[in-house]
Amino acid sequence: MNYLQGMNLPLEGQVRNHAIEKAYFQIIEATIRHSKAFNTEFRTAIQVNHKNNPDATYQVHQFLSPYIYLQLEADEDGQLIISYADNIEAMDVIGFYDYSRILLNIFHFTNQAGIEDSLEHFIYSKSILEEARIKAKSNTSDFYSITTAEPLKDQFALLIFLSNHF
Amino acid sequence: MTVKTIDPEVKLQQNLDARNKEVEWAYQQIIDAMKPLLSPFDGRKYRTFIQVDHTKSGKETKLISEFICFFWNLTLTQNIAGYRMIYFSYDEESIARFGARTYNRVLRQVFKHTMFENTKLNIEDCIRVNNPTKVQSFFINRLANGENDFITIEVVEQEAN
Numbered sequence: 001m002n003y004l005q006g007m008n009l010p011l012e013g014q015v016r017n018h019a020i021e022k023a024y025f026q027i028i029e030a031t032i033r034h035s036k037a038f039n040t041e042f043r044t045a046i047q048v049n050h051k052n053n054p055d056a057t058y059q060v061h062q063f064l065s066p067y068i069y070l071q072l073e074a075d076e077d078g079q080l081i082i083s084y085a086d087n088i089e090a091m092d093v094i095g096f097y098d099y100s101r102i103l104l105n106i107f108h109f110t111n112q113a114g115i116e117d118s119l120e121h122f123i124y125s126k127s128i129l130e131e132a133r134i135k136a137k138s139n140t141s142d143f144y145s146i147t148t149a150e151p152l153k154d155q156f157a158l159l160i161f162l163s164n165h166f
Numbered sequence: 167m168t169v170k171t172i173d174p175e176v177k178l179q180q181n182l183d184a185r186n187k188e189v190e191w192a193y194q195q196i197i198d199a200m201k202p203l204l205s206p207f208d209g210r211k212y213r214t215f216i217q218v219d220h221t222k223s224g225k226e227t228k229l230i231s232e233f234i235c236f237f238w239n240l241t242l243t244q245n246i247a248g249y250r251m252i253y254f255s256y257d258e259e260s261i262a263r264f265g266a267r268t269y270n271r272v273l274r275q276v277f278k279h280t281m282f283e284n285t286k287l288n289i290e291d292c293i294r295v296n297n298p299t300k301v302q303s304f305f306i307n308r309l310a311n312g313e314n315d316f317i318t319i320e321v322v323e324q325e326a327n
Binding site for chain 1: 261266269270273274277278281290291293294295296297298
């Protein structure tokens with residue numbers, strides 16, 4: 001597993017990796033918080049902890065939702081990167097405001113010296129989420145988990161709905 | 167003793183004016199940060215950008231200012247509530263052709279200059295990122311129309327190797 005190679009990096013590299021991993025999980029937390037205004041389908045995400053996956057090579061962790069994928073990956077030297085893919089079709093559903101805020105979260109938490117270039121973008125493919133759903137539901141592995149964020153109270157949801165129209 | 171308090175409507179307008187001023191400043195900062203991102207490209211058309219001052223166009227429009235290049239379009243507008251907004255669109259073909267590195271770098275500049283930590287007022291909600299779209303054809307059309315009183319065309323110097 002490439003992630004473990006990170007322990008062989010010089011101190012600077014390990015510090016950088018630590019910052020990237022922290023930023024990644026902060027992005028996930030902010031994304032989940034933001035999803036509370038969405039419908040049930042969009043509040044549900046699958047998280048995959050590949051640290052427990054003996055077959056994993058470059059993947060460390062995944063956050064898979066109908067509107068965005070976030071992935072923490074390690075190259076062959078153990079250097080971490082954060083990859084993201086946004087589902088354009090879903091963005092039409094959730095609106096400009098939420099789409100922009102979700103991207104803002106990603107860039108906000110990686111806006112630190114030394115990790116700005118740790119971000120990569122890839123093309124969203126529905127099959128990744130579909131495969132993950134099947135594996136998560138079949139319970140064949142303990143590193144898949146399905147989470148559904150609690151919905152926001154109605155008055156906040158209305159505020160966000162209105163902000164989408166400006 | 168009578169205490170004079172500011173009229174709430176005046177206060178709201180002052181807050182809105184201050185916010186809009188901050189958004190305009192951020193827009194300019196973003197443009198200044200975007201231009202160097204074009205310098206690595208060899209082709210002149212990739213280093214060309216067009217700036218449109220819509221306030222001088224003579225047309226009634228909500229658009230205020232625009233920056234267009236081969237890869238992206240950044241627009242400063244005013245919405246129906248009087249809020250200045252910044253819209254960003256990236257060319258969908260360019261991501262496929264040139265990769266997403268420039269896309270990420272440009273997007274970072276857009277968010278960096280409007281992030282709460284980097285502005286005097288909170289203007290994070292002024293940004294609207296559109297789905298990747300056909301910016302190229304729009305850029306080429308504008309280029310073909312040439313310069314005039316409110317449209318300027320410039321080329322960024324190529325980065326020395």
